[in-house]
Amino acid sequence: MDNINTAIKDKREYSDLNLKEVEPITKINLRGKKREFFTKVGQVLSVILPTESNTSTSNQELSALWLSPDEWMIYTNTMNKEIFDRVFKEISSLNYGAVTNVSDQWVCINISGDKLYELLSMSCPFDFSKFKVTKGSTTQTIINHIDVIIHNLGDNNINLFVRRSFSNHLWDWLNDGANLL
Amino acid sequence: MFLINCPYCGVRDQSEFVSGGEAHIARPKQPTELNDDQWAEYLFMRKNIKGIQFERWNHVHGCRKWFNVARDTSNDKIEKIYKMGEQPPKI
Ligand SMILES: [Zn+2]
Numbered sequence: 097m098d099n100i101n102t103a104i105k106d107k108r109e110y111s112d113l114n115l116k117e118v119e120p121i122t123k124i125n126l127r128g129k130k131r132e133f134f135t136k137v138g139q140v141l142s143v144i145l146p147t148e149s150n151t152s153t154s155n156q157e158l159s160a161l162w163l164s165p166d167e168w169m170i171y172t173n174t175m176n177k178e179i180f181d182r183v184f185k186e187i188s189s190l191n192y193g194a195v196t197n198v199s200d201q202w203v204c205i206n207i208s209g210d211k212l213y214e215l216l217s218m219s220c221p222f223d224f225s226k227f228k229v230t231k232g233s234t235t236q237t238i239i240n241h242i243d244v245i246i247h248n249l250g251d252n253n254i255n256l257f258v259r260r261s262f263s264n265h266l267w268d269w270l271n272d273g274a275n276l277l
Numbered sequence: 278m279f280l281i282n283c284p285y286c287g288v289r290d291q292s293e294f295v296s297g298g299e300a301h302i303a304r305p306k307q308p309t310e311l312n313d314d315q316w317a318e319y320l321f322m323r324k325n326i327k328g329i330q331f332e333r334w335n336h337v338h339g340c341r342k343w344f345n346v347a348r349d350t351s352n353d354k355i356e357k358i359y360k361m362g363e364q365p366p367k368i
Binding site for chain 2: 149150163164165167221222223235236237238243
């Protein structure tokens with residue numbers, strides 16, 4: 097099922113910045129509103145979906161990112177194919193909500209270092225002042241006109257998700273920017 | 278350029294949104310009973326006023342939700358933001 101191909105095949109280090117693709121990672125998009133949906137997600141994944149905007153929840157195995165009032169993204173690098181099949185069977189097949197495997201749709205880039213937010217702000221309209229001091233905060237925004245999902249891991253360390261077809265372009269842009277800082 | 282307070286995500290830059298045109302235009306219940314002029318009126322004619330206009334906006338690069346905005350078209354000042362399905366405010 098999972099074809100989790102790497103997109104970037106590169107890793108760069110600068111004096112205050114480190115960029116690398118994180119793979120393989122399973123990513124699942126969840127959509128639902130019903131009460132049973134939240135209960136089932138809790139049972140199957142052992143995580144409570146965040147209902148507050150721009151936040152996330154985590155357990156040892158996975159993170160759940162808030163995307164909209166009825167949409168979340170789960171990502172994990174330890175869980176196997178069976179977990180997706182179970183979520184799909186217990187939620188989507190029973191019409192409690194929608195479950196979509198987006199592992200190959202999103203590419204995950206990890207960026208860390210003191211100049212992280214300086215780099216992003218070179219072409220991003222989002223105000224990071226509160227975001228960067230709140231570990232676990234998430235946002236969807238645009239960087240250099242490209243849609244991204246950002247997850248703050250704390251201490252100037254983020255996982256950035258970008259659609260596969262834009263990933264190499266954004267990677268080049270990030271490295272161009274890093275060279276200028 | 279201006280800021281828009283998305284009712285779901287909070288204050289964001291206008292570049293994260295797209296405008297969906299004038300709000301509160303109801304689709305005719307029986308389109309087949311309209312003549313061409315009446316259909317054109319529904320399909321194409323918009324107020325396009327100078328002053329406070331009720332518009333639909335979509336946070337396309339964020340939560341992807343639709344909502345309504347009361348915006349002064351002469352200075353881009355946003356008077357009110359309210360959710361889909363709600364009545365336009367008295368301004
Ligand atoms: Zn939003």
